Amino acid sequence: MKGLDRNLPTWVNVGLLPLLNVVTALLISAVVFWLIDVNPLEAAEILLYGAFGYQEGIGFTLYYTTNFIFTGLAVAIAFHVGLFNIGGEGQAYIGGLGVGLLCLALDASVPGPVLLLLSTLAAALFGAAWAFIPGWLQAYRGSHIVITTIMFNFLASSLMVYLMVNVLREPGQMAPQSRALAETAWLPFMHDLFAAIGIEFERSPLNISLFLALLCAFGAWVFIWKTKWGYEIRTVGSNQQAAVYAGIKPARVMLLAMAISGALAGFVGVNEINGVQHRLLLDFHYGYGFAGIAVALMGRNHPIGIVLAALLFGALYQGGAELAFEMSNVNRDIVVVMQGLVILFCGALEFLYKPLIANMFKEKTA
Amino acid sequence: MTSNALQLESISKRFGAVLANSDVSLSVEQGTIHGVIGENGAGKSTLMSILYGFYQADSGSIKVFGKEAKIHDSQDAIDVGIGMVHQHFMLVDTFTVLENITLGCEGSMLLSKGQAQAREALSKLSREYNLKVDPDALVGELPVGVQQRVEILKALYKGAKILILDEPTGVLTPQETDDLFKILLSLKEQGVTVLLITHKLKEIMHVTDNVSVMRQGKMVAHRHTAETNPEELAELMVGRKVVLQLEKPATDAGSKALTVSNLKVRDAQGIERVKGVSFEVAAGEIVGIAGVSGNGQTELMEALAGMVSPESGEIRYGDLLISADHKVCPSEMRKAGVAHVPEDRHRVGLVTSFSASENAILGYHRSSAWNSKGVLSSSTVGKHCAELMADFDVRPQDPTLKCANFSGGNQQKLILARELDQTPKVLLVGQPTRGVDIGAIEFIHQRLLDMRNRGGAILLVSVELDEILSLSDRIIVMCDGRVTGELAASEADECTLGLMMSSSRDINASEEKE
Numbered sequence: 001m002k003g004l005d006r007n008l009p010t011w012v013n014v015g016l017l018p019l020l021n022v023v024t025a026l027l028i029s030a031v032v033f034w035l036i037d038v039n040p041l042e043a044a045e046i047l048l049y050g051a052f053g054y055q056e057g058i059g060f061t062l063y064y065t066t067n068f069i070f071t072g073l074a075v076a077i078a079f080h081v082g083l084f085n086i087g088g089e090g091q092a093y094i095g096g097l098g099v100g101l102l103c104l105a106l107d108a109s110v111p112g113p114v115l116l117l118l119s120t121l122a123a124a125l126f127g128a129a130w131a132f133i134p135g136w137l138q139a140y141r142g143s144h145i146v147i148t149t150i151m152f153n154f155l156a157s158s159l160m161v162y163l164m165v166n167v168l169r170e171p172g173q174m175a176p177q178s179r180a181l182a183e184t185a186w187l188p189f190m191h192d193l194f195a196a197i198g199i200e201f202e203r204s205p206l207n208i209s210l211f212l213a214l215l216c217a218f219g220a221w222v223f224i225w226k227t228k229w230g231y232e233i234r235t236v237g238s239n240q241q242a243a244v245y246a247g248i249k250p251a252r253v254m255l256l257a258m259a260i261s262g263a264l265a266g267f268v269g270v271n272e273i274n275g276v277q278h279r280l281l282l283d284f285h286y287g288y289g290f291a292g293i294a295v296a297l298m299g300r301n302h303p304i305g306i307v308l309a310a311l312l313f314g315a316l317y318q319g320g321a322e323l324a325f326e327m328s329n330v331n332r333d334i335v336v337v338m339q340g341l342v343i344l345f346c347g348a349l350e351f352l353y354k355p356l357i358a359n360m361f362k363e364k365t366a
Numbered sequence: 367m368t369s370n371a372l373q374l375e376s377i378s379k380r381f382g383a384v385l386a387n388s389d390v391s392l393s394v395e396q397g398t399i400h401g402v403i404g405e406n407g408a409g410k411s412t413l414m415s416i417l418y419g420f421y422q423a424d425s426g427s428i429k430v431f432g433k434e435a436k437i438h439d440s441q442d443a444i445d446v447g448i449g450m451v452h453q454h455f456m457l458v459d460t461f462t463v464l465e466n467i468t469l470g471c472e473g474s475m476l477l478s479k480g481q482a483q484a485r486e487a488l489s490k491l492s493r494e495y496n497l498k499v500d501p502d503a504l505v506g507e508l509p510v511g512v513q514q515r516v517e518i519l520k521a522l523y524k525g526a527k528i529l530i531l532d533e534p535t536g537v538l539t540p541q542e543t544d545d546l547f548k549i550l551l552s553l554k555e556q557g558v559t560v561l562l563i564t565h566k567l568k569e570i571m572h573v574t575d576n577v578s579v580m581r582q583g584k585m586v587a588h589r590h591t592a593e594t595n596p597e598e599l600a601e602l603m604v605g606r607k608v609v610l611q612l613e614k615p616a617t618d619a620g621s622k623a624l625t626v627s628n629l630k631v632r633d634a635q636g637i638e639r640v641k642g643v644s645f646e647v648a649a650g651e652i653v654g655i656a657g658v659s660g661n662g663q664t665e666l667m668e669a670l671a672g673m674v675s676p677e678s679g680e681i682r683y684g685d686l687l688i689s690a691d692h693k694v695c696p697s698e699m700r701k702a703g704v705a706h707v708p709e710d711r712h713r714v715g716l717v718t719s720f721s722a723s724e725n726a727i728l729g730y731h732r733s734s735a736w737n738s739k740g741v742l743s744s745s746t747v748g749k750h751c752a753e754l755m756a757d758f759d760v761r762p763q764d765p766t767l768k769c770a771n772f773s774g775g776n777q778q779k780l781i782l783a784r785e786l787d788q789t790p791k792v793l794l795v796g797q798p799t800r801g802v803d804i805g806a807i808e809f810i811h812q813r814l815l816d817m818r819n820r821g822g823a824i825l826l827v828s829v830e831l832d833e834i835l836s837l838s839d840r841i842i843v844m845c846d847g848r849v850t851g852e853l854a855a856s857e858a859d860e861c862t863l864g865l866m867m868s869s870s871r872d873i874n875a876s877e878e879k880e
Contacts, residue, residue: 225744226741228742230742231731231742234720235717235728238717238718238719238720239716239717239718241714242713242714242716245671245673245696245714245728245729247695247696247697247698247699247729248697
């Protein structure tokens with residue numbers, strides 16, 4: 001039987017079962033390590049140390065987490081309206097383009113805080129627009145959102161290559177990247193913030209867009225569960241006929257949800273361009289959009305779950321990089337394998353242990 | 367002494383926490399018509415599904431003609447001589463009668479030989495049991511009553527000696543129902559054992575020899591039909607005394623609340639379903655629309671509720687006009703005092719994955735009563751829902767419970783509570799008691815009458831003639847998208863309505879031929 005079992009306590013449904021799934025995924029990962037002659041315990045130690053063991057590692061982990069929160073929320077919002085937005089990749093890319101264009105145009109003339117505010121808006125606007133078009137095609141023309149969002153990922157890639165090579169490239173340079181942005185367009189790094197209050201923290205790409213991500217997660221929770229717009233989104237996603245009956249216009253609600261979804265994905269551009277790269281370049285978004293699907297899946301489309309799942313994925317990213325660096329017979333692809341196993345057990349085999357646990361509880365109460 | 371065709375002993379079946387069948391025993395004498403009656407959710411369907419191999423019982427035994435039978439799938443059931451006629455026919459519309467009957471027992475790789483045998487067998491069966499069907503007719507073109515005959519023949523062809531009919535009369539006109547009962551009686555004369563599953567007391571009294579009553583998964587009584595009466599059966603089904611007849615004080619019909627003129631509606635496939643319908647509903651009256659399901663009532667209601675826009679014609683609620691050029695959204699209709707209880711509560715009236723309290727504001731979720739500064743106050747909504755639940759006796763009284771976990775009757779009461787809470791001027795209500803237990807039916811009917819007595823206008827669509835007859839002040843009969851009759855409730859009875867529901871079919875058929 002599908003769905004959560006009402007006979008089981010809540011802590012089992014939302015706590016124990018997902019935990020068991022993650023543990024299973026990690027155990028099977030251990031077998032994979034063992035097969036390639038790597039001591040799983042040693043690997044786990046390196047991975048954990050790489051992700052959480054020292055300040056720079058933590059910084060990197062949280063920097064990745066920031067991106068995953070954005071793209072995970074993007075997938076979740078679309079999911080609540082019943083659409084599978086797998087265009088987070090393209091929306092993040094175009095969101096970054098928005099940031100880049102705005103900062104390139106205004107970084108000499110507009111003061112810092114205003115510029116950062118405007119570039120955040122630009123990221124949201126560009127990302128939203130890139131999701132709005134497939135949303136419109138789905139709502140009014142019936143073009144399947146999965147197909148159109150995939151196509152828009154390719155369009156975004158091609159557009160960016162064209163722009164970076166032909167239009168925005170820094171004059172006199174070979175690399176397909178723009179000139180560096182003025183420092184007014186930089187988001188404060190966490191280590192600088194800590195330094196300002198007298199705490200020493202190793203340098204890492206972690207910047208204050210993590211707060212934006214957490215704010216978005218909270219905002220998404222309020223929006224989806226505590227407003228009439230969220231109510232309409234969930235109604236359309238759960239039962240479109242009931243939505244029509246209730247006087248809700250499904251097409252409009254879908255457009256709204258897709259626009260918000262795209263805007264959230266677009267914020268990856270803020271973290272990357274304002275926060276880390278400080279110039280517009282190619283492929284800064286690479287992989288975050290797709291990983292966002294897994295994050296949303298694992299986080300069960302709930303902001304709290306998404307933040308936790310994003311942290312897990314951030315740790316896997318950072319710890320995995322450390323692992324590839326430390327061990328000669330491991331490369332970064334092993335992380336993809338581990339992610340795949342996590343997705344397999346948390347997504348596809350979500351209820352693997354449910355009958356077992358349910359039986360245990362039945363016997364206990366009987 | 368007569369022997370038992372079927373003997374079920376101590377059958378139990380559990381679905382999760384629900385005990386659908388608890389220690390159920392049933393003996394059916396050979397060559398009788400045996401009724402099994404019970405409310406929705408009493409476990410009738412589960413029991414029959416176990417008998418036909420869709421589910422396995424957790425415990426208990428089944429004996430067929432005295433022999434222990436292990437029924438793992440429908441083929442096992444067919445092998446021991448059990449045939450089933452489902453509520454929703456399992457026929458291929460684009461096949462002929464003969465092709466449908468040989469489906470699943472084609473005989474050999476080439477169809478012709480098996481079909482020749484089947485044709486012969488079929489004509490023999492038709493003669494024996496007086497079941498007339500043209501073997502070469504396309505099933506999709508046959509009337510529903512005849513399709514049902516095909517289902518019966520299909521079962522008999524496969525060698526059924528015990529025939530199970532699950533709610534067979536739901537889709538039939540009264541005349542077709544009479545025909546079906548004649549067939550059942552002649553089957554009985556030929557020694558076939560019939561098991562009739564229904565929730566209609568009248569049918570049980572009319573045609574069965576014995577009757578077994580189920581309640582909440584248990585078999586609560588066995589009676590010889592001749593020695594019982596509908597009141598006793600109703601009481602056994604519900605577990606308490608039930609008022610089968612309603613008090614209906616006279617009211618004066620007031621001003622026009624709803625005027626429909628020459629309305630035409632097409633469905634999503636572009637087929638015209640409502641073909642020029644005109645009628646009026648006044649304040650303080652209940653107008654019932656009778657008709658066999660699928661004759662345009664659904665589309666009529668959707669158009670009246672603003673869910674689909676009409677092809678042509680006009681709908682007028684006071685000052686509010688709906689036409690092809692003037693589309694109106696359901697939210698505007700609610701503002702104008704038109705409430706709607708849709709026919710299909712699972713697919714339209716509720717979001718079953720939402721909690722009761724979220725469903726309690728569906729369609730009214732923009733109301734300022736629970737929205738402030740853009741935030742939908744879940745505590746206000748919860749309180750509102752608790753009030754509705756108390757007022758309409760929705761059980762369990764838990765606003766946070768997911769809607770899917772309420773029984774049909776309680777879901778319907780919740781919808782009715784939500785719609786009546788706004789004290790609408792006009793209520794559109796479709797199949798208010800479909801799949802609802804008798805106790806809740808009584809309650810729902812009383813609330814509808816209360817609204818009428820207060821001066822509200824109600825348009826009631828139902829396939830249950832009893833419901834139409836007991837509630838309506840005026841009755842309109844619909845058939846094939848047209849109004850085929852209109853009469854005051856006092857002049858109506860099942861027979862005249864039945865004729866209007868079906869005879870017009872022949873009129874239409876002859877029109878089409880011309």
